[in-house]
Amino acid sequence: MQEVTSPPRLVFTDLDGSLLDHHDYDWEPARPWLNRLAAAGVPVIPVTSKTRAELLPLRRELGLEQTPFIAENGAIIGLPAAWQHARLDRDPANVDGLRVKALGVDIDFLTRRLRVIRERLQADFRCLPDMSIEEIVEATGLDAPRAELARAREGSIPLLWHDSEAKLDALQEMLINDNLTLTQGGRFWHVMGSADKGRAVNWLMARFAALRGVAPWSLGLGDGPNDVALLKATDAAVLIRGVHSHPVEIEHPSLYRTQTAGPRGWAEGMEHWLGKELS
Incomplete structure (x- = not known):
């Protein structure tokens, strides 16, 4: 060849x-x-x-x-x-x-901002790093060892959205004000910096x-x-x-x-x- x-x-x-x-x-x-x-x-x-x-x-x-x-x-x-x-x-x-x-931006900053936003919006969503291994396995189909690796975030936070479209729009607007982005993947929404x-x-x-x-x-x-x-x-x-x-x-x-x-x-x-x- x-x-x-x-x-x-x-x-x-x-x-x-x-x-x-x-x-x-x-x-x-x-x-x-x-x-x-x-x-x-x-x-x-x-x-x-x-x-x-x-x-x-x-x-x-x-x-x-x-x-x-x-x-x-x-x-x-x-x-x-x-x-x-x-x-x-x-x-x-x-x-x-x-x-x-x-x-991207520091993972600790993302974590803090999402906690503040959840409280302000009273929104129902689950961040992957906060999920149990069993929950990650159920949501992704990964085995337990790989689910543990998926929690080791460095520059983004995936989340499962369980609330209304209106609150999702509000979430995106608040993230934009913090120079953060919200992107839809195959299973999760992903919050990260401008990257x-x-x-x-x-x-x-x-x-x-x-x-x-x-x-x-x-x-x-x-x-x-x-x-x-x-x-x-x-x-x-x-x-x-x-x-x-x-x-x-x-x-x-x-x-x-x-x-x-x-x-x-x-x-x-x-x-x-x-x-x-x-x-």
Whole structure:
């Protein structure tokens, strides 16, 4: 297989409902394409609402330890050694070689503000860090160890909304006044700072260009409303058929909508954009 070199390709992908099955988190249907991309030297970069703690073992499982990752919907970026600036990023005391950048706001600030807002609105919602392991397992389908990792938030707080649309609008308005954002995912709403998946993708593409001296061609894949910023940030995009009920509104000049969902849809989108090139 011939290595792709001109221009270099980058693949940015959502995980839950995209590369990973929405229900059981299986990714086997995507394995052949992950192998093809690895053989061609095309980095596959996870862009997810998952935490850094969740991503570290998942990166090993997927064979993506040498690529960066974007966690918590853009609040956290992880840089392996090859993506680090020698002067700005390298830390000799960091034994695993991974450098973490925080683009969002402090998690303690988010926690305090949500407590104040809940009291003022008398709103009914549950923040994931406050949920029991059993509740997280029920809401997500994760097993208990992975549910524990999902609670290790660094730059965003997912919440389950159990109140009216009017109060949800009021919540969003109060968050805007605090320069915070509310984004809808497949299962949760996500509260964070001004960072989002698209801004984090742009940050990584700029870093790639600065280190390599050439701008990459980028492909984005996602299935939910919180993936719109990701898809808009890339040169070509794949909107994977969702198994959720949330509408996804997006305009993109190079958008492919899949017929299949989850990792099968992911492979379908890869075939559409890179099938001939990586034959």
